[in-house]
Amino acid sequence: MTGTLYLFSGFSITWIILFIYLFSMVKRQKSLEIQIEKISSKLEKVQNSQALP
Amino acid sequence: MTKRIFEIAFEVVTFLLMFAAIYAIFIYAPIEKTMGIVQKIFYLHVPAAFLAFSAFFITFLASIVYLYKKDQKWDVIAYCSAEVGVLFCTIVLITGPIWAKPVWNVWWTWDPRLTTTLILWFIYLAYLMLRGVVRENQRANLSAVFGIIGFANVPITFFAIRLWRTIHPVIITSEGINISKPMKYTLLLTFCAFFLFFLSLLKNRIKLERLKINTENVKAVYEEIFSS
DSSP states (O other), X not given: OOXXXXXXXXXXXXXXXXXHHHHHHHHHHHHHHHHHHHHHHXXXXXXXXXXXX | OHHHHHHHHHHHHHHHXXXXXXXXXXXXXXXXXXXXXXXXXXXXXXXXXXXXXXXXXXXXXXXXXXXXXXXXXXXXXXXXXHHHHHHHHHHHHHHHHHHHHHHHSSSOOOOHHHHHHHHHHHHHHHHHHHHHHSOHHHHHHHHHHHHHHHTTHHHHHHHHHXXXXXXXXXXXXXXXXXXXXXXXXXXXXXXXXXXXXHHHHHHHHHHHHHHHHHHHHHXXXXXXXXXX
């Protein structure tokens, strides 16, 4: 393996790790958004049922 | 509105500095005579190590403040900072051996600096795992104690190359940075770029954790109301 290949591996692995971490953060945020959506839709249903005579 | 503009400006500056750092590393910085092009890994390795230490220092401070004030906000900061610190420490432990193989002819050696860094990584990995297994009412207190005691290894890791005989290069000494001027400027630029990136990462991680806590609280209240 030449020095360039080591250098390339070092930089690629670093950026891959950082992107995986950023991706995991986005995924966690998406899952929280889904949870919030579920709660708000349930609350909406309850509000609608209470509004009915 | 002003806050949003400031946030966008901060992210744009971080992005531009990152590009400038990549340009400096590959174009501006000269190739080292003995080690060759592989020495350029140093521009990732050193700032990552500095940021890992900074992150663990933030965990240490936030843990002390948490134990004093008992405010969950500080526990969140300590936890998120430890997570980001482990991320950067992982980068240090990967880029180090990639540099070492062509230079030392081995991927790993049980040198004091390398060994203490590995121990540091295990300590904060244990910190993150601890939070997952401890009951919620004890989590913050135990984590804070762990975060304070675990930090003891940071100065040991930092001074390992000065306290013991080691083959790890000593770049930053009391007399300054022992490298040529273009290398020094490149390193400083990379430091700045990575530091802004670290702040942005930490800020967003804290935001996400707060959102998670708020969602869990709302969910708990909702379930309590509708189960009764």
